[in-house]
Amino acid sequence: xxxxxxxxxxxxxxxxxxxxxxxxxxxxxxxxxxxxxxxxxxxxxxxxxxxxxxxxxxxxxxxxxxxxxxxxxxxxxxxxxxxxxxxxxxxxxxxxxxxxxxxxxxxxxxxxxxxxxxxxxxxxxxxxxxxxxxxxxxxxxxxxxxxxxxxxxxxxxxxxxxxxxxxxxxxxxxxxxxxxxxxxxxxxxxxxxxxxxxxxxxxxxxxxxxxxxxxxxxxxxxxxxxxxxxxxxxxxxxxxxxxxxxxxxxxxxxxxxxxxxxxxxxxxxxxxxxxxxxxxxxxxxxxxxxx
Amino acid sequence: xxxxxxxxxxxxxxxxxxxxxxxxxxxxxxxxxxxxxxxxxxxxxxxxxxxxxxxxxxxxxxxxxxxxxxxxxxxxxxxxxxxxxxxxxxxxxxxxxxxxxxxxxxxxxxxxxxxxxxxxxxxxxxxxxxxxxxxxxxxxxxxxxxxxxxxxxxxxxxxxxxxxxxxxxxxxxxxxxxxxxxxxxxxxxxxxxxxxxxxxxxxxxxxxxxxxxxxxxxxxxxxxxxxxxxxxxxxxxxxxxxxxxxxxxxxxxxxxxxxxxxxxxxxxxxxxxxxxxxxxxxxxxxxxxxxxxxxxxxxxxxxxxxxxxxxxxxxxxxxxxxxxxxxxxxxxxxxxxxxxxxxxxxxx
Numbered sequence: 001x002x003x004x005x006x007x008x009x010x011x012x013x014x015x016x017x018x019x020x021x022x023x024x025x026x027x028x029x030x031x032x033x034x035x036x037x038x039x040x041x042x043x044x045x046x047x048x049x050x051x052x053x054x055x056x057x058x059x060x061x062x063x064x065x066x067x068x069x070x071x072x073x074x075x076x077x078x079x080x081x082x083x084x085x086x087x088x089x090x091x092x093x094x095x096x097x098x099x100x101x102x103x104x105x106x107x108x109x110x111x112x113x114x115x116x117x118x119x120x121x122x123x124x125x126x127x128x129x130x131x132x133x134x135x136x137x138x139x140x141x142x143x144x145x146x147x148x149x150x151x152x153x154x155x156x157x158x159x160x161x162x163x164x165x166x167x168x169x170x171x172x173x174x175x176x177x178x179x180x181x182x183x184x185x186x187x188x189x190x191x192x193x194x195x196x197x198x199x200x201x202x203x204x205x206x207x208x209x210x211x212x213x214x215x216x217x218x219x220x221x222x223x224x225x226x227x228x229x230x231x232x233x234x235x236x237x238x239x240x241x242x243x244x245x246x247x248x249x250x251x252x253x254x255x256x257x258x259x260x261x262x263x264x265x266x267x268x269x270x271x272x273x274x275x276x277x278x279x280x281x282x283x284x285x286x287x288x289x290x291x
Numbered sequence: 292x293x294x295x296x297x298x299x300x301x302x303x304x305x306x307x308x309x310x311x312x313x314x315x316x317x318x319x320x321x322x323x324x325x326x327x328x329x330x331x332x333x334x335x336x337x338x339x340x341x342x343x344x345x346x347x348x349x350x351x352x353x354x355x356x357x358x359x360x361x362x363x364x365x366x367x368x369x370x371x372x373x374x375x376x377x378x379x380x381x382x383x384x385x386x387x388x389x390x391x392x393x394x395x396x397x398x399x400x401x402x403x404x405x406x407x408x409x410x411x412x413x414x415x416x417x418x419x420x421x422x423x424x425x426x427x428x429x430x431x432x433x434x435x436x437x438x439x440x441x442x443x444x445x446x447x448x449x450x451x452x453x454x455x456x457x458x459x460x461x462x463x464x465x466x467x468x469x470x471x472x473x474x475x476x477x478x479x480x481x482x483x484x485x486x487x488x489x490x491x492x493x494x495x496x497x498x499x500x501x502x503x504x505x506x507x508x509x510x511x512x513x514x515x516x517x518x519x520x521x522x523x524x525x526x527x528x529x530x531x532x533x534x535x536x537x538x539x540x541x542x543x544x545x546x547x548x549x550x551x552x553x554x555x556x557x558x559x560x561x562x563x564x565x566x567x568x569x570x571x572x573x574x575x576x577x578x579x580x581x582x583x584x585x586x587x588x589x590x591x592x593x594x595x596x597x598x599x600x601x602x603x604x605x606x607x608x609x610x611x612x613x614x615x616x617x618x619x620x621x622x623x624x625x626x627x628x629x630x631x632x633x634x635x636x637x638x639x
Binding site for chain 1: 414424429432434436552556601606
């Protein structure tokens with residue numbers, strides 16, 4: 001049998017589009033876990049929450065899901081600052097973030113998921129928008145718009161955040177808090193406030209990632225769990241808190257997953273992320289673009 | 292009390308309890324009680340690593356499922372041997388498999404322990420957080436493997452036929468399973484208590500309090516952590532091994548249910564992580580509460596209660612019920628070891 005070149009190229013393109021979406025999912029973790037050292041394993045739960053908000057507003061009022069996510073950004077930002085405040089007062093201040101902080105976020109993940117199940121049930125939900133059912137075709141190449149649009153938005157999000165982190169004062173302060181809190185407070189910036197802003201931004205990205213997720217695939221409450229392994233694999237592989245590294249790692253994982261599911265069947269795809277994670281941890285714990 | 296005395300006394304208490312429960316002649320009691328006992332073993336196992344060493348394992352469900360699926364493999368072996376192996380060999384395999392439940396428990400323990408050792412070896416040399424994340428991902432990947440493994444039924448699941456006879460005379464099958472689990476509970480508690488009072492336990496405590504200082508004073512931290520992950524994983528596997536016989540039909544999403552992971556963490560956290568009493572207390576309380584809530588309200592609500600209690604306790608009462616007890620009744624000169632508070636040090 002000839003090597004199916006056309007199929008391979010299609011899988012490759014699909015992988016790049018998928019990887020772009022993964023970048024949007026992971027960018028929040030890259031900020032909270034990579035930069036702030038807050039192991040927010042509840043992040044996927046916030047993403048699913050974003051998906052459901054997009055779903056409700058889309059069903060009720062027919063608003064475009066991605067527009068919804070931009071509208072609810074302030075809400076998620078506020079939610080993030082509340083979560084950080086609780087986390088800071090209960091764990092970081094007492095120096096208990098290792099064991100109990102982890103348990104706290106795990107509990108949060110679980111509670112969010114169960115509440116969503118109680119309210120919406122375990123049925124798959126999806127949204128409607130003009131571009132979801134259209135596909136661009138270039139001879140043998142398929143470009144489904146429901147992948148292309150999330151890819152473009154995700155790239156815009158990551159580039160915007162990278163500019164924010166490197167060009168603005170607050171962004172640089174966020175990068176500085178990762179390196180040396182004490183030095184930052186000597187520069188008359190309150191590290192706690194900076195961390196709260198950064199964490200709120202990381203949760204706000206979940207709103208956008210959630211809307212992108214429900215554009216790409218139907219969502220049910222426990223879908224988030226599949227993403228836990230993925231996002232942390234990407235974050236670690238990309239080198240903890242480096243946004244360019246996150247994008248490279250996300251694209252890489254997207255391509256490998258897409259090729260795996262095209263040639264070996266989709267049921268194997270979840271294992272790919274874990275394989276990546278284990279190999280990274282064993283061979284190069286500092287990631288591709290590690291500090 | 293010495294370890295063997297503790298073992299005999301608690302075994303005696305357990306057996307008396309079993310005999311008393313039989314007088315009620317209510318099978319549901321054993322059916323529900325089995326789940327509580329299973330959670331006591333899971334919580335105690337989690338606490339060996341999480342409470343004593345301060346390393347969080349989110350993959351309890353994975354280890355539990357390894358135990359359960361080891362049993363499924365054993366029950367599937369005779370039919371497989373009949374079809375694919377020469378007759379003599381098939382007969383030998385048919386006569387030794389499936390082995391009795393105590394052997395299955397040991398097997399499940401060995402396999403899960405080895406997986407624990409492997410995961411620990413790959414991740415424990417790094418910061419503690421990576422271990423936690425790796426265990427979280429481990430559950431997803433093992434589930435993928437099982438879903439794709441036709442021999443154990445894949446995503447369709449597998450029926451497991453209970454043996455027709457019970458090795459202990461005069462009791463029915465669910466009572467037998469309950470009895471086996473009861474003995475396992477006594478063993479797990481005895482081991483946990485023995486660890487607490489041994490050099491091993493002190494070594495674990497030094498890791499939890501300040502890993503860097505422990506390493507500097509010559510504590511072989513990596514080796515101790517590997518012992519802890521192996522033991523903890525093994526007990527989780529043991530808790531899972533009889534599960535297929537209990538449930539009768541095992542499918543990946545039930546074996547890997549998130550409720551095992553969340554309960555294994557919530558129970559010790561709510562009970563108190565510094566002593567073997569904590570997980571026991573937490574498991575009995577939460578396990579019973581969940582059984583009641585499942586029957587009276589719904590199983591989703593019972594899980595919600597567990598999640599909310601977990602969040603509530605880690606914020607309000609970081610040392611669990613035991614911590615509260617010590618705060619109110621403990622003597623001033625005998626402060627409880629609040630050592631876990633310093634566990635943060637090793638991740639920074």
